[in-house]
Amino acid sequence: MTTxxxxxxxxxxxxxxxxxxxxxxxQVLSDAYFSSKSPTDLRWNHYLYFITxxxxxxxxxxxxxxxxxxxxxxxxxxxVVLEEDLAxxxxxxxxxxxxxxxxxxxxxxxxxxxxxxxxxxVLDDSISVPEVVRRIAAGQKETVGHAASPTALLPAEVxxxxxxxxxxxxxxxxxxxxxxxxxxxxxNLIVGSNGVGKTxxxxxxxxxxxxxxxxxxxxxTGTSVVAEMVGTGEKLASTTSPVRLRARHLNWxxxxxxxxxxxxxxxxxxxxxxxxxxxxxxxxxxxxQVGADVARLVLGAEAEKLGDRLRRVDEKLQEELKELRxxxxxxxxxxxxxxxx
Numbered sequence: 001m002t003t004x005x006x007x008x009x010x011x012x013x014x015x016x017x018x019x020x021x022x023x024x025x026x027q028v029l030s031d032a033y034f035s036s037k038s039p040t041d042l043r044w045n046h047y048l049y050f051i052t053x054x055x056x057x058x059x060x061x062x063x064x065x066x067x068x069x070x071x072x073x074x075x076x077x078x079x080v081v082l083e084e085d086l087a088x089x090x091x092x093x094x095x096x097x098x099x100x101x102x103x104x105x106x107x108x109x110x111x112x113x114x115x116x117x118x119x120x121x122v123l124d125d126s127i128s129v130p131e132v133v134r135r136i137a138a139g140q141k142e143t144v145g146h147a148a149s150p151t152a153l154l155p156a157e158v159x160x161x162x163x164x165x166x167x168x169x170x171x172x173x174x175x176x177x178x179x180x181x182x183x184x185x186x187x188n189l190i191v192g193s194n195g196v197g198k199t200x201x202x203x204x205x206x207x208x209x210x211x212x213x214x215x216x217x218x219x220x221t222g223t224s225v226v227a228e229m230v231g232t233g234e235k236l237a238s239t240t241s242p243v244r245l246r247a248r249h250l251n252w253x254x255x256x257x258x259x260x261x262x263x264x265x266x267x268x269x270x271x272x273x274x275x276x277x278x279x280x281x282x283x284x285x286x287x288x289q290v291g292a293d294v295a296r297l298v299l300g301a302e303a304e305k306l307g308d309r310l311r312r313v314d315e316k317l318q319e320e321l322k323e324l325r326x327x328x329x330x331x332x333x334x335x336x337x338x339x340x341x
Contacts, residue, residue: 046076151247
């Protein structure tokens with residue numbers, strides 16, 4: 001059972017409190033925070049509300065004081081609340097009745113838009129960028145086809161969308177980790193020295209869901225990973241069947257790919273943090289760079305690849321347009337000269 005301790009400070013002295021926020025918290029929270037009777041794993045579960053009037057919120061220093069208080073990380077989570085908003089803030093959340101829908105897929109969106117103009121070939125990786133530009137300049141129209149009828153998910157694949165893993169059974173994946181059956185909980189801590197198979201264990205989970213891993217590797221024909229779901233008895237087995245992988249990709253991530261299946265990229269986007277992008281966020285020197293890195297982190301490698309291809313196509317099209325305009329001006333000069341003659 002989870003418990004919380006909520007304290008409220010009703011005063012209009014937020015500016016002074018923000019200047020001595022640590023001392024103030026020691027006065028009102030430290031007894032409970034450091035008490036031996038309080039479970040240590042619930043110490044973070046303290047909330048401190050500073051309740052103030054709307055009149056005080058008009059003070060010129062209020063915004064700065066509010067930001068200072070709410071940004072403080074010690075002792076408790078803090079929030080500055082106006083008196084008239086307190087009931088709303090403390091009210092229990094209302095369960096949503098909205099139907100859960102998959103977010104729109106960037107690649108599918110672009111494919112539909114370009115197909116509508118007969119330019120679906122722009123996103124075909126098998127066609128080089130110069131060839132794409134040549135076809136556009138020639139007025140050629142070509143779609144990439146229509147997605148096949150979606151395949152329904154198997155019961156285990158449905159369970160995988162809403163259940164935690166209970167057991168992981170590995171056959172022939174990699175020599176490490178040596179243990180091939182892993183009981184799992186809601187939270188799992190994986191520790192060990194280099195080379196004992198920590199990453200391989202995570203990639204085995206990736207293999208169970210995707211039938212492949214983002215890190216290129218060759219697996220034997222007998223390789224399999226089975227993930228058992230909590231409370232259902234369903235077991236999700238790794239597969240290399242294009243039909244099954246496309247069904248998973250379409251239903252799990254709203255991907256409607258016709259050629260290359262990249263379910264591992266979608267899985268990695270939502271399940272494995274891009275640590276390189278995270279590090280770049282901490283050292284970026286400009287808001288533009290931060291924006292680019294956040295987009296890379298949120299949209300994933302596939303969207304970045306799509307954006308890079310569209311940028312290269314656009315650059316080549318601009319070059320082709322300049323050349324066509326130059327030729328048009330030269331032709332116009334020759335035409336005028338011919339008329340004069």
